[in-house]
Amino acid sequence: MAEDERTEIRRELGAFLRSRRARLSPRDAGFAGEARRRTPGLRREEVAHLAGVGVTWYTWFEQGRDIQVSTQFLECISRALRLDATEREHLFGLAxxxxPPRGPSSAPEIAPALRRMLASIPGPAYLTTARWDVLAWNESLSAVFGDLESTPPAHRNMLWLVFTYPAYAARMTEWESDARSMLARFRVEFxxxxxxxxxxxxxRELKEASADxxxxxxxxxxxxxxxxxxxFQHPVAGEIEFEHTSFVVDGGSDLRLVVYTPLPGANARKVEKLRRAARER
Known part of the structure; x- marks a missing residue:
């Protein structure tokens, strides 16, 4: 990166920190209120106090000096400035x-609009976390692969299904290569x-449950x-071919939409027939 570009990024970093500092109320941060302040929000020394870092070091950081800061330092500043997840990520990107490092994840809330969109997809589709836990799925997924509603919630995980559920694995015509690919992609998230x-x-649980x-x-x-x-090999409809795609859900906290679009012709007709049969049951 060129020196002028690094300088511009440091200026951007300083401006971002000053803007976040200016929006915080001294009283809300636990500092005694004053009748008047020359600048809005917290002072630099107050941010340093809240973060538990040196005043000089924080001042240099906000001034955009060419210094190296640790992940722990940035985490402390994030908490002191009460940054949300997006602001924290922006801070780490600039600095x-x-x-930033990813902490323990929790199942995100799925908005009603996202559920409606999932239901409107004609092919099998589902929403999964970075750990590959399946949170929601559509009618076509149940019709083609079996209804996950009957699967214990703790086992609604794609790796768990592929490696420990013989009925699910039996529908994968190229099980070993697909299972290995899934495992390699999961290791990146791991x-x-x-x-x-x-x-x-x-x-640990998969090591105990699956020799493969x-x-x-x-x-x-x-x-x-x-x-x-x-x-995939369906026990009634026979072989069905799909185009497999996945999309990161905007603002979804590692939520990913996975879609299997049946190839035109007989494949699409088979999926529609299975959907109709599932509705009639």
Whole structure:
């Protein structure tokens, strides 16, 4: 990165910090109110006090001096300035040119509009977390792969289904290659969420439940999310081909929409027939 570009980023960082500092009320932050202040919000020394960092170091940081700061320092500043998740990510991007570390995740709330959109998709589709826990799915998914409603909530996880549910795995015509690909993509999320105990717990449980998972996990394969054609074998409809795509949900806290679009012709007709049969049951 060129020096003038780094200088501009440091200016942007300083302006962002000053704007966040200016919006905080001294009284709300626990400082005695004064009749008048020359500047709105908190002073630099007050931010440093709340963050538990040196006044000089914070001043240099806000002034945009060319100094190196730690992740812990940025976390302390984030808490002191009461930054929300988006602001925290912006701070880390300006200061370290990378996103902040990811902490323990919780299941996000799914907006009604998102549920309606999911229901409108003709092919099988579902919403999943970074840990691959399935939070919601549509009618086509139930018709083609089986209704997840009958699956215990703790087992509504794509890795768990693929590695421990023979009935689900039997529908995957290329089970081993697809399972290995899923495992390699999951390892990327595992690395991103290394501080989230729920990821480690899932790995330990899968090691106990699946010999294949136990054998392949140490291989350290990683794979970026991808698209492509997937083939499944339905016990009644026979083989069905889908185009597999996935999308990150904006503001969804690692929520991802996964869609299986049936290829035109017989594949689409088979899915529609299965949907109608499921409604009649």
């Amino acid at each position: 370290q040119n990378r996103p 690395g991103r969420h290394r501080d989230d105990a729920a990821f480690g717990q899932l790995v 998972f136990r054998r392949w996990w140490p291989e350290q394969d990683v794979l970026a999310p991808g698209e492509g054609v997937k083939r």
